[in-house]
Amino acid sequence: MSVKTSSNIVVLLFMFLTVSSSYNHEGNNKHYKPCKRLVLFFHNILYNGNNKANSTAAIVAAPEWGNLTILTSEFHFGDLVVFDDPITLDNNLHSSPVGRARGQYIYDAKNSSSSWLGFSFVLNSTDYHGSINFIGANPHPLKFRDISVVGGTGDFFMHRGIATLMSDATEGQVYFRLRVDIKFYECW
Amino acid sequence: MSVKTSSNIVVLLFMFLTVSSSYNHEGNNKHYKPCKRLVLFFHNILYNGNNKANSTAAIVAAPEWGNLTILTSEFHFGDLVVFDDPITLDNNLHSSPVGRARGQYIYDAKNSSSSWLGFSFVLNSTDYHGSINFIGANPHPLKFRDISVVGGTGDFFMHRGIATLMSDATEGQVYFRLRVDIKFYECW
Amino acid sequence: MSVKTSSNIVVLLFMFLTVSSSYNHEGNNKHYKPCKRLVLFFHNILYNGNNKANSTAAIVAAPEWGNLTILTSEFHFGDLVVFDDPITLDNNLHSSPVGRARGQYIYDAKNSSSSWLGFSFVLNSTDYHGSINFIGANPHPLKFRDISVVGGTGDFFMHRGIATLMSDATEGQVYFRLRVDIKFYECW
Numbered sequence: 001m002s003v004k005t006s007s008n009i010v011v012l013l014f015m016f017l018t019v020s021s022s023y024n025h026e027g028n029n030k031h032y033k034p035c036k037r038l039v040l041f042f043h044n045i046l047y048n049g050n051n052k053a054n055s056t057a058a059i060v061a062a063p064e065w066g067n068l069t070i071l072t073s074e075f076h077f078g079d080l081v082v083f084d085d086p087i088t089l090d091n092n093l094h095s096s097p098v099g100r101a102r103g104q105y106i107y108d109a110k111n112s113s114s115s116w117l118g119f120s121f122v123l124n125s126t127d128y129h130g131s132i133n134f135i136g137a138n139p140h141p142l143k144f145r146d147i148s149v150v151g152g153t154g155d156f157f158m159h160r161g162i163a164t165l166m167s168d169a170t171e172g173q174v175y176f177r178l179r180v181d182i183k184f185y186e187c188w
Numbered sequence: 189m190s191v192k193t194s195s196n197i198v199v200l201l202f203m204f205l206t207v208s209s210s211y212n213h214e215g216n217n218k219h220y221k222p223c224k225r226l227v228l229f230f231h232n233i234l235y236n237g238n239n240k241a242n243s244t245a246a247i248v249a250a251p252e253w254g255n256l257t258i259l260t261s262e263f264h265f266g267d268l269v270v271f272d273d274p275i276t277l278d279n280n281l282h283s284s285p286v287g288r289a290r291g292q293y294i295y296d297a298k299n300s301s302s303s304w305l306g307f308s309f310v311l312n313s314t315d316y317h318g319s320i321n322f323i324g325a326n327p328h329p330l331k332f333r334d335i336s337v338v339g340g341t342g343d344f345f346m347h348r349g350i351a352t353l354m355s356d357a358t359e360g361q362v363y364f365r366l367r368v369d370i371k372f373y374e375c376w
Numbered sequence: 377m378s379v380k381t382s383s384n385i386v387v388l389l390f391m392f393l394t395v396s397s398s399y400n401h402e403g404n405n406k407h408y409k410p411c412k413r414l415v416l417f418f419h420n421i422l423y424n425g426n427n428k429a430n431s432t433a434a435i436v437a438a439p440e441w442g443n444l445t446i447l448t449s450e451f452h453f454g455d456l457v458v459f460d461d462p463i464t465l466d467n468n469l470h471s472s473p474v475g476r477a478r479g480q481y482i483y484d485a486k487n488s489s490s491s492w493l494g495f496s497f498v499l500n501s502t503d504y505h506g507s508i509n510f511i512g513a514n515p516h517p518l519k520f521r522d523i524s525v526v527g528g529t530g531d532f533f534m535h536r537g538i539a540t541l542m543s544d545a546t547e548g549q550v551y552f553r554l555r556v557d558i559k560f561y562e563c564w
Binding site for chain 2: 032060061062063064065066077078079080106107108109110111114116118135136137139146147148149150160161162185186
Binding site: 047049052056058059060061068069080082083084100102103104118119120122131133135150151152153154157158188 | 408436437438439440441442453454455456482483484485486487490492494511512513515522523524525526536537538561562
């Protein structure tokens, strides 16, 4: 990563820590300030039978009525996808990645669009070295979806927090980009 | 949800907070009191090839010797099931659901009946709005099995705790109902 | 478990608590002492089409180009394995097991050897009774890989920490043994 992108992430981080440091989670009146905050993007290109070299994800399990190259109809219920997605500092797929988002998502709803996530960010940049572990429910129709940051290693040793997901772009069944706003409330 | 069921959950919660607030976990002498407690039920109807409309769960992966409509013999080792189960306040499948239990369970033992769980409760009632994230081992022969509550969002922001599972009903391979006694020890 | 192995684990535990109690995680200068530490081994024997009785793990999902008896080429990306592995106090597969490691691992990288782990230790010995829940990224080329201990039950009630994995032995695609150094930093 160049010095330029390195300073970009510092500026981004600073901006968020000063401008939006007061966080009011829905449903109660308490205000918590994150002890650390990171905004990152990751990019998912799903294998569709014709894009093996470029794809970053593949359906590996599906219900009896499904298959491994096309997401099932009816909200894709039961499809399990393994992914190895590049993480970038901005919304450009071709930006230099600062790490990989790796794990699984499972379409887990019969009557709405929703997924269950279990994955890790493996960061390896001049600014961050370590992993962040996530699990949670991701109901796609909501603009912002909160999942749990259940632990971390390296620079994120023992951290916990909340990650707010936003669908930043979707192109048919092949590409989506998620914006991940990670707010740590336990930092060690 | 009606006012009646709404007040029911308050009564239930109150009952547990007063009557059973002292919790002695096995294996040590310390007593902890949950800062919040919820008792809920969820209902799993497994797809068997003939009940697609009514089913809430489907086998999506199985070992080489298995298939996607019948659980494998020998404790179903290797079967992975995705579920989207209704959550109710009582043990009646037809009660008005207060949310969905979504995620996966994996039969994970070769010589006993056991599963590994990774799932979320997505609650959306007048009383609770938010998600609770669970992982853990579920050895079925034990009457009570403890798994970890590793995080939550919304009303359960950053919560941690223990959920005690009990099999409340089982009908062949198609239906089971779990009683989930969620005890939060970190509430924020 | 015999009295002899029982005292072995106490000696092992004592040794680590006294000799290596000061832990400096990479990437920051803080030193933390684990409140509890356990070093254990587990043994994975993958089903390959011919070893069903002896195997402890099976591929249950694979991408379109894979199958359920041979790990896919290209770093096995997309293969999902369910396991029920014996846990031992030393590196001998035939030592008396103190519990089972159960859950899943997913090969999750296209251009390197890496897996995503979601599993539990279910311990049942004279010294320990309870479960420990893990998730995290496991990049195999590194000698030591840290994952998160996100919770526990029984003797490990509400515990959190870090587990450092080391590949202790590998025999082709069928057998591997992992050394797991579990450091709890929250003990309750």
